[in-house]
Amino acid sequence: MLLLSAAILTGTSSLASAQPIGASVYATYGTTSLTASNTFEAAAGTSRKSAPGIGGTVTGLWRGLFVDVAFTQYTLDAQRVFIDQGTVFPLGIPVRITMRPFDLVGGWRHKGRSRFSPYGGAGVVFFQYREDSDFATAGDDVDERKTGLVVLAGADVRLMRLFKAGGEFRYRAVDGILGLGGVSQVFGDDQLGGLSFAARFSVGR
Amino acid sequence: MAAPHVAGVAALLYSQGINRGSAIEAALKRFAVDLGPTGRDNEFGFGLIDARATLRGLGVAR
Numbered sequence: 453m454l455l456l457s458a459a460i461l462t463g464t465s466s467l468a469s470a471q472p473i474g475a476s477v478y479a480t481y482g483t484t485s486l487t488a489s490n491t492f493e494a495a496a497g498t499s500r501k502s503a504p505g506i507g508g509t510v511t512g513l514w515r516g517l518f519v520d521v522a523f524t525q526y527t528l529d530a531q532r533v534f535i536d537q538g539t540v541f542p543l544g545i546p547v548r549i550t551m552r553p554f555d556l557v558g559g560w561r562h563k564g565r566s567r568f569s570p571y572g573g574a575g576v577v578f579f580q581y582r583e584d585s586d587f588a589t590a591g592d593d594v595d596e597r598k599t600g601l602v603v604l605a606g607a608d609v610r611l612m613r614l615f616k617a618g619g620e621f622r623y624r625a626v627d628g629i630l631g632l633g634g635v636s637q638v639f640g641d642d643q644l645g646g647l648s649f650a651a652r653f654s655v656g657r
Numbered sequence: 658m659a660a661p662h663v664a665g666v667a668a669l670l671y672s673q674g675i676n677r678g679s680a681i682e683a684a685l686k687r688f689a690v691d692l693g694p695t696g697r698d699n700e701f702g703f704g705l706i707d708a709r710a711t712l713r714g715l716g717v718a719r
Contacts, residue, residue, distance in 0.1 A: 635716070635717050
């Protein structure tokens with residue numbers, strides 16, 4: 453038993469030493485297709501939004517295990533509307549929508565001998581949603597924070613010793629913000645988030 | 658004296674872009690403050706019109 457434990461420990465340490473702990477920071481730029489498409493089409497005229505993001509990754513915690521944090525900010529210019537029998541009547545009152553997802557993800561990165569490195573993971577998203585409109589009084593505007601799920605999958609290629617470029621898909625789902633009132637309740641859209649594809653540029657090991 | 662108030666708000670809604678009669682009626686009913694028994698009743702009708710709420714319409718989440 454003692455010999456078996458020693459063998460496992462030796463094996464683990466040799467594998468861990470094969471992939472030393474590394475850290476990198478990255479910037480992303482991508483487009484998100486929002487889940488509540490009917491709601492955002494009605495209020496903002498679009499359900500797709502491009503946005504920059506930043507993040508950081510610590511890799512090689514145990515074999516290919518990594519931890520990743522990412523922050524993105526979406527801003528949309530919309531307007532208040534009235535909806536009757538599927539017809540949207542814009543009322544000309546501007547609404548500024550700000551969405552700030554902060555992702556905390558754990559995942560697995562495959563590091564072979566090639567420069568190509570695919571990865572995937574899942575975690576939690578801390579989502580802030582703000583809605584500010586003109587002529588608002590106390591209680592009219594919205595500032596909500598909820599927690600949801602995020603999954604990601606991507607791949608990158610090492611271009612230079614410390615520089616990598618790649619792309620990734622990221623899906624977020626957050627309940628409890630939409631669907632309780634306003635346009636989202638009319639359309640029955642109760643989930644915030646969506647599917648993103650972003651280009652990712654990393655610096656670090 | 659309800660009719661002049663309702664007509665006034667209806668005119669404001671029309672000027673704001675709701676240009677269909679049935680939609681104006683739906684907006685007035687949706688944002689009216691219910692009075693008396695729940696829902697429409699013979700004494701208060703659909704309730705008291707709320708001009709501000711009606712003219713503000715709907716946001717995304719609220």
